[in-house]
Amino acid sequence: xxxxxxxxxxxxxxxxxxxxxxxxxxxxxxxxxxxxxxxxxxxxxxxxxxxxxxxxxxxxxxxxxxxxxxxxxxxxxxxxxxxxxxxxxxxxxxxxxxxxxxxxxxxxxxxxxxxxxxxxxxxxxxxxxxxxxxxxxxxxxxx
Numbered sequence: 538x539x540x541x542x543x544x545x546x547x548x549x550x551x552x553x554x555x556x557x558x559x560x561x562x563x564x565x566x567x568x569x570x571x572x573x574x575x576x577x578x579x580x581x582x583x584x585x586x587x588x589x590x591x592x593x594x595x596x597x598x599x600x601x602x603x604x605x606x607x608x609x610x611x612x613x614x615x616x617x618x619x620x621x622x623x624x625x626x627x628x629x630x631x632x633x634x635x636x637x638x639x640x641x642x643x644x645x646x647x648x649x650x651x652x653x654x655x656x657x658x659x660x661x662x663x664x665x666x667x668x669x670x671x672x673x674x675x676x677x678x679x680x
Contacts, residue, residue: 543580550584559584 553559567586571579
């Protein structure tokens with residue numbers, strides 16, 4: 538039987554998560570960590586590897602049950618709202634704390650994340666946008 542070089546228990550990892558100390562990376566990021574540090578050191582450094590997604594994947598499926606309406610209907614075309622993606626947050630506790638400080642709702646955070654993703658796809662430099670927003674706010678105070 539193969540001996541493991543790094544052993545972590547669920548209890549140890551859950552404790553790190555509770556205290557906001559867990560190192561969390563996406564599956565894509567884990568590839569880079571392994572390439573840079575090797576598999577054993579990567580296992581030592583990283584506590585959780587996320588593989589979740591907010592969008593449908595190739596093996597995703599759904600069963601829709603319309604029941605038996607009267608009159609009978611035939612579903613030939615079903616329209617749904619597109620799903621928005623939200624970037625994962627590494628430290629949930631800190632994010633919730635910051636949201637409370639800023640008095641913002643989860644929906645607003647999701648909308649900003651979606652906007653950021655759209656701007657990034659279009660090649661817009663987000664640092665420049667933030668500088669312009671700060672300048673606009675500063676310049677409009679005296680107007």
